Amino acid sequence: MLRLANLFRPKIVVLALVVGIVITLVAAPTFMLILGAFTSEPIFETDFIKLLKGEKFTLANFERLWIKFDALPLFFNSLYISLGSTIFSLVVGASLAWIITRTDVPGSRTLRASMLIPFYCTPIVGAISWSMLASPKAGLLNVFLSPIFSFFNIGPFNIYTPAGIIWVMGIYYAPIVFLFCAGALQSMDPALEESSRASGANHFMTTMKITFPLISPAILGGTLLVFILSMAAFGIPAVLGIPESFYVVTTRILTLITGYPPEHSLAASLGLLLFIFSAAGVYLQKKILGKRQFVTVTGKGFRPRKIKMGKWRIPLLLVCVLYVFLSAILPTAALLWTSLLKYLVIHPSRAQYTISNYLYIWFSYPNTALAVKNSLFIGVIGASLGIFLNGGISWILHRTRLPGRSLLEYLSMFPITMPAIVFAVALLWTWIKVPYLYGTIWLLLIAYITVFMPFGIRSISATIVQIDKTLEECAQVTGASWFRTLRTITFPLLKPGIIAGWSLLFIMFSRELSSSVLLCSSRSTVMSVELYNLYWQGFYPVLAVLAIVQSIITFGILAVAHKLGGTSIAIT
Amino acid sequence: MGECALSVKDLIIEYDGVRAVDRIGFDVETGEHITLLGPSGCGKTSTLRGVAGLETPTEGTITLFGKTVFCKKKGINIPTEKRELSIVFQSYAIWPHLTVFENVAYPLKVKNYSRKEIKERVRTILELLGLQDFAERSATQLSGGQQQRVALARALVYEPKIILFDEPLSNLDAKLRAKMRIELKTLQRNLQFTSIYVTHDQEEALVLSDRIILMNNGRIEQEGSPNEIYTKPRTQFAARFIPSANLIKGVIVESSCKPYYELMTQEDVSVMCGTTAEPVQPGQERMVYISASYPRLSSSAPPKDVNVWQGRVKMRIFVGDYVDYVIESGVGDLQVRTLPDVLHDEGQGIFIFTDPKYCHLI
Numbered sequence: 001m002l003r004l005a006n007l008f009r010p011k012i013v014v015l016a017l018v019v020g021i022v023i024t025l026v027a028a029p030t031f032m033l034i035l036g037a038f039t040s041e042p043i044f045e046t047d048f049i050k051l052l053k054g055e056k057f058t059l060a061n062f063e064r065l066w067i068k069f070d071a072l073p074l075f076f077n078s079l080y081i082s083l084g085s086t087i088f089s090l091v092v093g094a095s096l097a098w099i100i101t102r103t104d105v106p107g108s109r110t111l112r113a114s115m116l117i118p119f120y121c122t123p124i125v126g127a128i129s130w131s132m133l134a135s136p137k138a139g140l141l142n143v144f145l146s147p148i149f150s151f152f153n154i155g156p157f158n159i160y161t162p163a164g165i166i167w168v169m170g171i172y173y174a175p176i177v178f179l180f181c182a183g184a185l186q187s188m189d190p191a192l193e194e195s196s197r198a199s200g201a202n203h204f205m206t207t208m209k210i211t212f213p214l215i216s217p218a219i220l221g222g223t224l225l226v227f228i229l230s231m232a233a234f235g236i237p238a239v240l241g242i243p244e245s246f247y248v249v250t251t252r253i254l255t256l257i258t259g260y261p262p263e264h265s266l267a268a269s270l271g272l273l274l275f276i277f278s279a280a281g282v283y284l285q286k287k288i289l290g291k292r293q294f295v296t297v298t299g300k301g302f303r304p305r306k307i308k309m310g311k312w313r314i315p316l317l318l319v320c321v322l323y324v325f326l327s328a329i330l331p332t333a334a335l336l337w338t339s340l341l342k343y344l345v346i347h348p349s350r351a352q353y354t355i356s357n358y359l360y361i362w363f364s365y366p367n368t369a370l371a372v373k374n375s376l377f378i379g380v381i382g383a384s385l386g387i388f389l390n391g392g393i394s395w396i397l398h399r400t401r402l403p404g405r406s407l408l409e410y411l412s413m414f415p416i417t418m419p420a421i422v423f424a425v426a427l428l429w430t431w432i433k434v435p436y437l438y439g440t441i442w443l444l445l446i447a448y449i450t451v452f453m454p455f456g457i458r459s460i461s462a463t464i465v466q467i468d469k470t471l472e473e474c475a476q477v478t479g480a481s482w483f484r485t486l487r488t489i490t491f492p493l494l495k496p497g498i499i500a501g502w503s504l505l506f507i508m509f510s511r512e513l514s515s516s517v518l519l520c521s522s523r524s525t526v527m528s529v530e531l532y533n534l535y536w537q538g539f540y541p542v543l544a545v546l547a548i549v550q551s552i553i554t555f556g557i558l559a560v561a562h563k564l565g566g567t568s569i570a571i572t
Numbered sequence: 573m574g575e576c577a578l579s580v581k582d583l584i585i586e587y588d589g590v591r592a593v594d595r596i597g598f599d600v601e602t603g604e605h606i607t608l609l610g611p612s613g614c615g616k617t618s619t620l621r622g623v624a625g626l627e628t629p630t631e632g633t634i635t636l637f638g639k640t641v642f643c644k645k646k647g648i649n650i651p652t653e654k655r656e657l658s659i660v661f662q663s664y665a666i667w668p669h670l671t672v673f674e675n676v677a678y679p680l681k682v683k684n685y686s687r688k689e690i691k692e693r694v695r696t697i698l699e700l701l702g703l704q705d706f707a708e709r710s711a712t713q714l715s716g717g718q719q720q721r722v723a724l725a726r727a728l729v730y731e732p733k734i735i736l737f738d739e740p741l742s743n744l745d746a747k748l749r750a751k752m753r754i755e756l757k758t759l760q761r762n763l764q765f766t767s768i769y770v771t772h773d774q775e776e777a778l779v780l781s782d783r784i785i786l787m788n789n790g791r792i793e794q795e796g797s798p799n800e801i802y803t804k805p806r807t808q809f810a811a812r813f814i815p816s817a818n819l820i821k822g823v824i825v826e827s828s829c830k831p832y833y834e835l836m837t838q839e840d841v842s843v844m845c846g847t848t849a850e851p852v853q854p855g856q857e858r859m860v861y862i863s864a865s866y867p868r869l870s871s872s873a874p875p876k877d878v879n880v881w882q883g884r885v886k887m888r889i890f891v892g893d894y895v896d897y898v899i900e901s902g903v904g905d906l907q908v909r910t911l912p913d914v915l916h917d918e919g920q921g922i923f924i925f926t927d928p929k930y931c932h933l934i
Contacts, residue, residue, distance in 0.1 A: 476653050478653075488678075
């Protein structure tokens with residue numbers, strides 16, 4: 001019997017509130033984007049009623065994109081670098097995963113931790129460091145290796161090419177494939193391989209015919225994710241592609257909006273196309289992962305035995321160390337070195353050093369100080385708000401049987417299908433008429449919370465799902481009210497997961513670039529946007545200092561969270 | 573005797589259109605220990621959780637000690653925390669972030685007992701279960717058997733009137749299971765409580781219950797005392813559920829030896845049966861149920877008139893406390909369980925005699 005009182009049970013109210021918030025955050029901008037794509041004037045300048053009636057519907061944008069603005073070559077460029085980085089990270093990630101988890105290479109635990117460093121680095125900082133290393137004229141690597149180049153008569157490295165973009169993206173996305181594969185490899189039932197060996201197959205055959213096929217869903221899942229992320233990437237293609245006029249869809253969207261004259265409608269249409277493409281990719285990934293793992297997680301806790309590599313142990317170790325060197329050590333060294341320069345020089349021998357950059361960054365560049373303050377503020381407040389919202393959503397999804405749960409799940413995972421920069425366009429259009437929001441950090445907060453909602457939810461859900469329902473039911477049976485159970489049982493058990501989730505959100509918020517670049521104003525600038533601006537202005541030493549500051553903040557938070565939570569931060 | 577502790581009427585529990593519990597009803601008297609027994613998916617756990625309020629039934633009425641806690645028609649659904657019962661879960665559900673003492677003290681804290689009383693009661697129950705040395709340990713540092721006892725202690729500490737057990741011994745190894753069974757039986761004797769036990773293990777059910785409710789596919793197949801279930805199963809399902817049951821197919825014929833019933837097997841061997849689940853007519857196809865413990869083996873023909881069959885020892889399995897034989901005979905392959913004092917070799921010719929009063933027609 002549905003009494004009216006039932007409607008106002010706390011659970012229903014919470015559900016309604018949460019669904020309402022998610023709809024506002026997600027559905028409204030999407031709706032505006034679709035509207036804008038099919039209107040030839042910017043929709044915030046047209047009559048909204050006429051718009052809704054469909055009187056302004058037109059396909060002119062898409063026509064112009066095709067004919068005038070070379071939409072097709074743009075997509076080819078995006079596909080090219082995405083495929084390249086996907087293949088690169090697949091090879092690197094999967095191989096390193098196998099080496100570190102399945103062979104007796106020395107120091108595997110340290111290696112495993114080091115594999116995650118590039119994951120926590122800001123991609124744009126990686127791109128910038130590599131531009132310092134491999135720019136054709138003044139790149140440090142080129143300078144040091146020039147005698148070798150002239151000896152073999154080959155050209156210097158040029159990072160400002162599609163190949164350069166693929167190189168950097170591959171390095172920084174490899175940890176994602178690594179995590180997927182390492183996870184699958186470690187939870188595999190050793191008996192599956194042992195039966196293969198008992199039947200007479202050697203290590204190589206077993207690995208090729210049994211191990212890798214068994215973890216193929218994980219490999220595919222990771223690879224597809226990297227592909228989707230590459231298509232939506234902005235920072236690396238911008239830093240390394242724009243100098244030589246190599247544009248991809250995301251960077252072109254930016255120039256459409258910031259260029260003169262601004263082409264807002266075209267940006268919306270282009271964004272819509274990218275969004276559809278991305279959504280298809282996510283759908284595909286879900287389907288593949290839906291056929292989950294054939295691999296059974298063994299309940300007895302036996303880990304697969306490591307394969308003895310004998311004389312190959314050291315070479316394999318060197319391979320791993322090489323990756324860590326290229327992804328973390330070398331770029332950081334370049335950054336550090338640059339940060340200590342008085343000014344940029346062609347040849348390092350003529351460099352003059354100073355630490356004044358570290359001191360004056362706060363005073364000579366007021367924007368920078370403001371950017372750091374804003375980033376910290378948004379990181380702390382945003383992560384906290386985000387955890388509340390995501391925690392509530394996770395709890396509704398996993399601990400209640402309320403109706404409308406699947407709609408909520410769909411809505412809240414929806415942002416992952418939309419590239420952040422496209423979402424920023426949509427947000428711009430939604431909120432541009434609201435003076436207290438537009439151009440402020442609150443707009444950034446809304447953007448970040450929405451864009452990263454899927455990650456926060458996944459992180460918390462991973463913890464909730466691990467808590468046996470009977471632990472809470474038992475408290476209920478002894479007479480504890482719902483709230484008391486939550487307070488004394490659920491929350492203490494969730495604490496590590498919440499800390500991990502908060503840290504993940506903080507880190508992701510503080511380094512976000514793709515949507516910030518469109519939504520920031522001079523008052524509401526953040527660290528990544530400042531880095532981006534400083535890069536175009538050519539102030540490399542200061543840029544390097546800011547990049548180091550950002551890295552210190554990121555890894556500082558990581559260290560604190562690790563101490564408090566003790567568990568590693570899950571990404572999927 | 574007297575008050576009805578639990579009364580379940582017309583209970584239906586559905587999940588996603590599937591009926592896990594298909595209109596069952598039963599009563600439990602105060603002080604009785606009953607078991608819901610059946611294979612996986614028969615609805616026993618769903619029923620238990622329905623009684624506890626952890627699942628919401630689709631239809632039916634549940635009454636605890638005279639108070640209606642659930643009635644679909646009247647829209648009554650009292651939440652779990654107010655039903656004043658206690659559960660021991662299969663997974664023990666020991667809270668990992670609390671010590672043993674805190675785990676057991678939790679229900680008393682919820683019920684606002686004074687600190688002094690809590691300390692006293694918890695100490696008493698921990699001693700009763702042999703856990704007094706573990707009070708300050710983190711709950712996760714205990715073995716499975718110890719965790720099981722902590723779960724028990726927690727369930728008993730506030731002296732509930734009724735305790736629900738959801739397959740509490742399934743996660744223990746065989747030896748520990750046997751030991752805990754006896755401990756539970758002792759607690760049943762010494763403390764005053766009513767209990768509803770859920771298990772798929774027939775031995776547990778036989779050991780721990782005053783009455784067994786056998787369930788299959790969401791329905792009650794048979795209700796009765798352990799002895800009744802063991803000696804007089806009413807259906808094939810009930811018979812197959814008993815360990816070491818022999819089922820012999822045949823046709824009822826006009827009995828040549830009243831007052832027994834006579835069943836003729838395919839090989840024209842006759843079995844005289846003392847009891848039947850339902851009235852029988854000659855010509856009907858029926859089965860005879862003989863538990864493996866009752867047939868007697870001997871190397872020479874025993875001086876009996878009926879139910880003497882000739883056979884050969886097909887297999888002998890020495891289990892230590894007893895010996896299991898599989899005997900090929902005119903009534904089919906019979907499983908016979910004997911004491912290990914006399915051993916018959918495989919391949920040996922053998923005579924089997926079964927007193928008709930142990931042959932039950934289904």
